[in-house]
Amino acid sequence: MRKITYQEVVDCVATLCQEANYNLGEDVFKAFETALRTEESPVGKDVLQQLVDNANVAAAEHVPMCQDTGTAVFMVEVGQDCHIVGGILSEAINEGVRKGYGEGYLRSSIVGDPLKRQNTGDNTPAVIHTELVEGDQITIHMTAKGGGAENMSDMKMLKPSDGLEGIKNYILDIVKVAGPNACPPLVVGVGIGGNFERCAFLAKKSLFRPIGERNPDKTIANLEEELMGQINRLGIGPQGLGGSTTALDVKIEAEACHIATLPVAVNLNCHASRHQVAIL
Ligand code: SF4
Known part of the structure; x- marks a missing residue:
């Protein structure tokens, strides 16, 4: 032992x-780089650049x-x-x-x-x-x-008959309602399945997966990409000022559930998507 x-x-x-708190992860910086190339709104681009500059100052000066x-x-x-x-x-x-x-x-x-x-x-x-x-x-x-993004998160017990369309519509509705309040661009964490409490845990767990890393299940990975496209067409944009970068990524974790249930949880993360890992 x-x-x-x-x-x-x-x-x-x-x-x-x-x-x-001081160092934004490499995965988030890479996502910002991509977003700076693809963002269609000049204001959106400017906001993204300010977020990158802010993260660089934090790292250099050891401030949050x-x-x-x-x-x-x-x-x-x-x-x-x-x-x-x-x-x-x-x-x-x-x-x-x-x-x-x-x-x-x-x-x-x-x-x-x-x-x-x-x-x-x-x-x-x-x-x-x-x-x-x-x-x-x-x-x-x-x-x-962050508390702002946590406040705009949500959980719902859908009916199995709501199916995939019901899941997608629910996730899009949560992002629309969040608007600027979750400090976009977001990382959208989703849990599907489990039970009431497990589903919320899955949504949180998904946020620990690095940005750009897809779920190993091909069907879920495709759903992540499809939702990412749909969310970025909502027009909310960086800090809610309009643009084509509302989400830096969508992460989904799915697990077995009861035949009578279809739990779905959406845990939003803000642009300050801060995660670190260590092994002892
Ligand atoms: S950017 Fe994130 S951590 Fe900062 S205020 Fe917004 S929700 Fe909170």
Whole structure:
């Protein structure tokens, strides 16, 4: 049984929190480059360039690319042949968030009670999803998920008879309603199937897949591309000022579901699509 110390997890998570907020991923930069070539609106192009410039300044000066430094969301794959010594995983992750956000001067954006609305002051607690996997390593995926895009996300239990057309219309409606409020250009994460709570998880999980990487299932991959085209013809554009770049990508994860159900969830991500990964 391989041993990984509590402190290793804390330090790793602290670094991920800062890296995610300072450095936009290569995949997002590449998507911006493509969008700058294809965007039809001059205003849209100008906004895209400003977003790229903003991300470059953030990386060079080690400052967050957006004032909304997000909810710290983790997808953690824990190898069943490793063991954390000195504490438990969830506490180590939350201590890492506290350290990373505190030492990185990142805004604390979490209220401890949704009704009393008092800021916890250190961006904890994080949202942590864990999965047991083969091996003796821990893979930690982290995203700093913006509140604006999260607010415009949605979930619906469609009827099986709504079929593929119903799914597509629902996703397009959510993007239309979001308009500028989710800070486009978006990454549109979609979950199809599972059950009520699993479907929302799938939509979130899809956002951790790098931009440009298609679902390995050919039918789902084709649906991602079709929806991407339809969304970019809505005319919402960068920051909602009009144009042909409303989405940088569409990601779909699909799973088995009950014969009576067709759950669909849309988790929108903004242009500050921040995700980082580390392996311990
Ligand atoms: S939704 Fe994204 S871009 Fe908009 S304010 Fe929040 S983090 Fe920033």
